[in-house]
Amino acid sequence: MWTYPRVLAHRGGGILAPENTMAALHCAVTHGFRAVEFDVMAVRGDGLVLMHDPVLGRTVVGEGRVADFTLDELVAMDAGGWHSPAFSGEPVAGFADAAAFCLSHGLWMNVEIKPAPGMDAHTGFLVGQACSRLPAASVLLSSFSIEALLAAQDAAPEVPRAWLVDVVPPDWASTLRRLGASALHVNARFLTPDQAVAVKNAGYGLFCYTVNEPDQAHALRAIGVDAICTDRLDLIGAHFFDGVPQA
Numbered sequence: 001m002w003t004y005p006r007v008l009a010h011r012g013g014g015i016l017a018p019e020n021t022m023a024a025l026h027c028a029v030t031h032g033f034r035a036v037e038f039d040v041m042a043v044r045g046d047g048l049v050l051m052h053d054p055v056l057g058r059t060v061v062g063e064g065r066v067a068d069f070t071l072d073e074l075v076a077m078d079a080g081g082w083h084s085p086a087f088s089g090e091p092v093a094g095f096a097d098a099a100a101f102c103l104s105h106g107l108w109m110n111v112e113i114k115p116a117p118g119m120d121a122h123t124g125f126l127v128g129q130a131c132s133r134l135p136a137a138s139v140l141l142s143s144f145s146i147e148a149l150l151a152a153q154d155a156a157p158e159v160p161r162a163w164l165v166d167v168v169p170p171d172w173a174s175t176l177r178r179l180g181a182s183a184l185h186v187n188a189r190f191l192t193p194d195q196a197v198a199v200k201n202a203g204y205g206l207f208c209y210t211v212n213e214p215d216q217a218h219a220l221r222a223i224g225v226d227a228i229c230t231d232r233l234d235l236i237g238a239h240f241f242d243g244v245p246q247a
């Protein structure tokens with residue numbers, strides 16, 4: 001069941017800061033958030049960075065595959081200028097720095113394992129290892145990649161895991177069992193009330209991404225969703241669900 005915060009800042013600070021950066025994590029703290037979701041990718045030399053896309057260009061100045069660069073090379077790159085001039089020069093964040101910041105600021109972490117293509121098991125193992133060194137109950141791993149989650153389980157069986165899906169598939173229960181997962185993370189657009197009831201009745205945590213409209217957040221809560229992540233920290237605050245009954 002869900003023992004974690006109920007509202008998470010997506011990619012660190014949602015739309016208010018460049019995604020997956022230290023500035024985004026600062027933004028979450030500034031807005032009173034107690035929990036964040038961010039994406040973690042393994043790169044050349046086995047470093048781990050906060051990164052969504054497998055290629056440079058959209059959020060980081062440059063071109064080529066992220067995984068072809070080392071951690072040191074990446075942290076010298078601009079991951080903030082795309083967002084707005086105020087964040088120009090904001091570096092790519094390393095996972096160790098991000099985790100240390102979260103721990104020191106009371107931010108619980110949903111670490112999404114985001115493997116570069118073909119690096120699923122390798123990334124899952126490295127992220128699992130890194131998270132096994134963090135305090136218990138400070139992190140929940142998640143991934144769309146079953147291979148990555150199985151590798152994370154090998155590296156750190158004690159770190160809880162969630163399976164991320166777009167649409168709830170027919171074999172969701174058997175897959176959660178196979179992964180030893182404690183929660184299902186579902187695209188909010190596609191979750192049906194019947195699916196929500198079934199997942200909750202089976203004893204799993206149920207999380208939805210990415211919820212940016214307050215009405216949708218209330219509707220999801222009413223069908224039994226435990227927690228959400230949002231890009232709109234300004235509209236759906238950390239305490240949005242406080243006192244709101246769950247189904």
Ligand code: G3P
Pocket residue numbers: 010011037039052112142164185209210229
């Ligand atoms: O973990 C929830 C959500 O972040 C999954 O989608 O593409 O934003 O990483 P994406």
Ligand code: MG
Pocket residue numbers: 011037038039112
């Ligand atoms: Mg993510």
